[in-house]
Amino acid sequence: MTTPQVQEAKASQRKAVVNDFSMTVATMNGSGSQTSNVTLLRALFKMGIPVSGKNLFPSNIQGLPTWYTIRVSKDGYLARRETHEVVVAMNPDTFVADLASVAPGGAFFYGDHLKFEINRDDISVHSFPAKLLAKESGAPANLRDYVANMAYVGVLAHMLDIDMDKIREALEYHFDGKEKPIALNMGVIDAAFAWSTANLKKTDPYRVEPMDKTSGFIMADGNTAGALGAIFGGVQFVAWYPITPASSFAEAISQNISAFRDKEGQDGKTYAIVQAEDELAAIGMTVGAGWSGLRSVTSTSGPGISLMTEFAGLAYYAEIPVVVWDVQRVGPSTGLPTRTSQGDILSTHFLGHGDTQQILMIPGSAQECFEFGWRSFDISERMQTPVFVMSDLDLGMNQWMTKPFEYPEQPMDRGKILWEKDLEALKEPWMRYKDVDGDGVPYRTAPGNRAPQSAWFARGTGHDESAKYSERADHWEANMDRLVRKYETASQYVPGPVLQTRAGAKIGVIAYGSADPAILEAGDYLAADGLATDYLRLRAVPFTDEVRDFIASHDKTYVVEMNRDGQMHKLLLLEYPEMAAKLSSLVKYDGLPLSALWVKESLQAEEQK
Amino acid sequence: MPNIQLNLVGLSKNDYRGAQTTLCAGCGHNSISNQIIAAAYELNIVPEDVIKLSGIGCSSKSPAYFLNRSFGFNSLHGRMPSVATGAMFGDHTLRALAVSGDGDTTNIGMGQFKHIMRRNAPMVYIVENNGVYGLTKGQFSATAEMGLRLKYQGVNHYFPVDVVQEAMASGATFVARSFAGDANQVKALIKAGLSHNGLAIIDIISPCVTFNNNDDSRHSYGWGREHQEPLHDFTYVPREQEIQLGEFPEGTTRQVEMHDGSTIVLKKLDRDYDPTSRAAAMRVIEESQNEEVLLTGLIYVDTERPSLTDIYELPQGRALNRMTDAELRPGKDMIEKANAMMF
Ligand SMILES: Cc1ncc(C[n+]2csc(CCOP(=O)(O)OP(=O)(O)O)c2C)c(N)n1
Ligand code: SF4
Numbered sequence: 001m002t003t004p005q006v007q008e009a010k011a012s013q014r015k016a017v018v019n020d021f022s023m024t025v026a027t028m029n030g031s032g033s034q035t036s037n038v039t040l041l042r043a044l045f046k047m048g049i050p051v052s053g054k055n056l057f058p059s060n061i062q063g064l065p066t067w068y069t070i071r072v073s074k075d076g077y078l079a080r081r082e083t084h085e086v087v088v089a090m091n092p093d094t095f096v097a098d099l100a101s102v103a104p105g106g107a108f109f110y111g112d113h114l115k116f117e118i119n120r121d122d123i124s125v126h127s128f129p130a131k132l133l134a135k136e137s138g139a140p141a142n143l144r145d146y147v148a149n150m151a152y153v154g155v156l157a158h159m160l161d162i163d164m165d166k167i168r169e170a171l172e173y174h175f176d177g178k179e180k181p182i183a184l185n186m187g188v189i190d191a192a193f194a195w196s197t198a199n200l201k202k203t204d205p206y207r208v209e210p211m212d213k214t215s216g217f218i219m220a221d222g223n224t225a226g227a228l229g230a231i232f233g234g235v236q237f238v239a240w241y242p243i244t245p246a247s248s249f250a251e252a253i254s255q256n257i258s259a260f261r262d263k264e265g266q267d268g269k270t271y272a273i274v275q276a277e278d279e280l281a282a283i284g285m286t287v288g289a290g291w292s293g294l295r296s297v298t299s300t301s302g303p304g305i306s307l308m309t310e311f312a313g314l315a316y317y318a319e320i321p322v323v324v325w326d327v328q329r330v331g332p333s334t335g336l337p338t339r340t341s342q343g344d345i346l347s348t349h350f351l352g353h354g355d356t357q358q359i360l361m362i363p364g365s366a367q368e369c370f371e372f373g374w375r376s377f378d379i380s381e382r383m384q385t386p387v388f389v390m391s392d393l394d395l396g397m398n399q400w401m402t403k404p405f406e407y408p409e410q411p412m413d414r415g416k417i418l419w420e421k422d423l424e425a426l427k428e429p430w431m432r433y434k435d436v437d438g439d440g441v442p443y444r445t446a447p448g449n450r451a452p453q454s455a456w457f458a459r460g461t462g463h464d465e466s467a468k469y470s471e472r473a474d475h476w477e478a479n480m481d482r483l484v485r486k487y488e489t490a491s492q493y494v495p496g497p498v499l500q501t502r503a504g505a506k507i508g509v510i511a512y513g514s515a516d517p518a519i520l521e522a523g524d525y526l527a528a529d530g531l532a533t534d535y536l537r538l539r540a541v542p543f544t545d546e547v548r549d550f551i552a553s554h555d556k557t558y559v560v561e562m563n564r565d566g567q568m569h570k571l572l573l574l575e576y577p578e579m580a581a582k583l584s585s586l587v588k589y590d591g592l593p594l595s596a597l598w599v600k601e602s603l604q605a606e607e608q609k
Numbered sequence: 610m611p612n613i614q615l616n617l618v619g620l621s622k623n624d625y626r627g628a629q630t631t632l633c634a635g636c637g638h639n640s641i642s643n644q645i646i647a648a649a650y651e652l653n654i655v656p657e658d659v660i661k662l663s664g665i666g667c668s669s670k671s672p673a674y675f676l677n678r679s680f681g682f683n684s685l686h687g688r689m690p691s692v693a694t695g696a697m698f699g700d701h702t703l704r705a706l707a708v709s710g711d712g713d714t715t716n717i718g719m720g721q722f723k724h725i726m727r728r729n730a731p732m733v734y735i736v737e738n739n740g741v742y743g744l745t746k747g748q749f750s751a752t753a754e755m756g757l758r759l760k761y762q763g764v765n766h767y768f769p770v771d772v773v774q775e776a777m778a779s780g781a782t783f784v785a786r787s788f789a790g791d792a793n794q795v796k797a798l799i800k801a802g803l804s805h806n807g808l809a810i811i812d813i814i815s816p817c818v819t820f821n822n823n824d825d826s827r828h829s830y831g832w833g834r835e836h837q838e839p840l841h842d843f844t845y846v847p848r849e850q851e852i853q854l855g856e857f858p859e860g861t862t863r864q865v866e867m868h869d870g871s872t873i874v875l876k877k878l879d880r881d882y883d884p885t886s887r888a889a890a891m892r893v894i895e896e897s898q899n900e901e902v903l904l905t906g907l908i909y910v911d912t913e914r915p916s917l918t919d920i921y922e923l924p925q926g927r928a929l930n931r932m933t934d935a936e937l938r939p940g941k942d943m944i945e946k947a948n949a950m951m952f
Binding site: 469 | 702932937944951
């Protein structure tokens, strides 16, 4: 449990380093390397070794460089690590940089079709005949290019001691048990394994060994997890427009919903999914569906969020439940479309014009994506307002080792919706925007309710308690004040923060979302260096009292996040101005997942100031 | 007690009314609201079975002025079609009736307009077409004719958008045009549209009384008009008569003088015109353009194409928004399946 350190010793003097390194494969986008990479990741996971995989891919379809990094960590750390101890180079365009990126003492593997000078003697270097191995495996000529990447799987299996049975298991999962592709790919892996057994001599210290630290976990990406969560949440309507990194959320609902929801004897579907013409239409449709009483969700990323602004304001003001799943990427504008970020916090919280306060839910793991997939419906219907689930590219698109999904035990919370019988039972006449319970949340009805007086007219213009058009100043103010009351009520329903404490800690750290693993890991390093920190992981805006208490009870609290302007820090300052002096901002906004080393070093540097 | 006539569902015409209109007296939009009321009454539609939707504009305010007992949504400028699309899934046994303006539909909303036609959402979509932006006081809309001059805008240099042609090009399954002052035809088309399973586009030329706020508005107005410019406040707009056409037989042509003194020529389709032929529809539209007349009537109808909600295999006669938790949430055993799907 020490900070990763650069290995200075000569190869021959080094002890084996087991289950604790980071390996990176450099390929070309579109070359089919994803199958190889997830196969490696999954095989290691099945060996019981904690792993995380991060795909650093370009915004194009074919030809540009892409890197896949697998962190192997006996300690269970899942954050990105700054160093690469094992590097595989398959892309001529990045060869020189890839070679330079290997940590001293590490191992470098490359396809022998790449003809470059090797200018390092502080690392182990091996080439292997990827194309030849694909040929010798018996793969048909037209498929050889696709499976050539499997060669590095075989080479690494031999050189790192990865269990071949687990590799097969991973392939079986990947190809859904289809023997033909499994055999084809396994053929290349076997050939490469045999070839490296005969030809390569291990001189680096990095290897793996089975352990038992992954049982009770699954591997999942946040988008699929969120989609399944929505299905278990009873999603009824989805409208969406494709955008990286959010597309796979809606696609996963489409692909899976029928397997979970279509039942024997049912006379029709319980859901509808529409691919809209753009984000304006996507949110418009979900708002229409939310108004008509459906559990309705759209998914998008920053550029789409911007386009959804006007509707978000309308839904906030007309009080229409709708869930927007935001998988954040780097902006402004097209920015770095395939890099991760937490940059939509402020814009989304205030999405709309005039006075808007939107509810944000921020999952920090794939399991939580599942949970927020259904809980977001409960909260949006309970509060009759949009709920934005703030995921990000790293969480949404990468494979995460995570706790299994848990069945939502509590019944679905449909909030204060009245049907014919409910209206009949009322003593007072129903009024759409009347604060009957003093919690700011009024009662609503939905189209199709045939009770007399159930109909109301949704509008973005000023209205009185009975939803009638009104420009009266007192009506406007009373309504806006009720919306504030409602927002305050929301803090009882949103998920509270997660706390990790250490004895004697005077320093606090606040972070959220996919920053979580780096903060957890950095906390250990800081503690080992003698600085105890407590950690509060935010899971929602509005903040709950625990957040105030946390800041109040620490001498100083660092808000660590992945955007330039310290957006959550700013929100906390707005909420707790009296504690402003206690709050500091630590930001990283390079588009890469956060690393523990950076968190540790930047925090220490601040503390030494 | 006055003798109140009830229709087959036991409702009086009053049951189909809405709030008092706040549109200018004489606005064509009011005439259309009246025909919506009459059509729904005569078709014995239960108002609770209708949802009404609109965008933003004078025209889009009008759903507040009819069918009080229906759920309504006055949404965003140009984005009513998407709201309607989503809303239709809540209870697909309801009928949808939407009102938009020419600005709302053919300017900011052109994209959504085209897509709702593509999707053939089961809805009556009325475009109250006055060639200008009413609510923002008289700018050009995309349907304004080329060469039209407006006081603050100058001359319109652009070729107009023709709602009917756009509808045909987008594969709409019911395409009609009428004139707000032709009450009988407007009502007949709304009734036909309400009976159509698919998107019924009804482009209704609907004169705007503030259209007169321009340079060539000198002739044919009451003297008061000339003394009240700039017409920046609706309270200054003098009461105009709604333009009413009276009897207007099929196959004939009629010149109509608008509030600004300009004229349009309406031509009603022949009685034996076959609206189920797409080729014929395209031809008569082309001809009417060449003749510089506005063709009215049911121009095209396709009763075969399934509507948006048809293709979603929704339960028969049962609304999605009435589904129970048990129908929506997978059983507890299913969580294992979800986890097993992961690695
Ligand atoms: C996003 C947005 N942009 C601009 C406006 C201002 N606006 C309100 S109504 C309108 C034009 C309406 O014209 P039309 O649809 O022709 O309806 P009319 O008032 O003529 O019936 C405009 C531009 C708005 N409400 N929203
Ligand atoms: S401004 Fe024109 S469109 Fe608007 S209400 Fe007045 S007459 Fe009708």
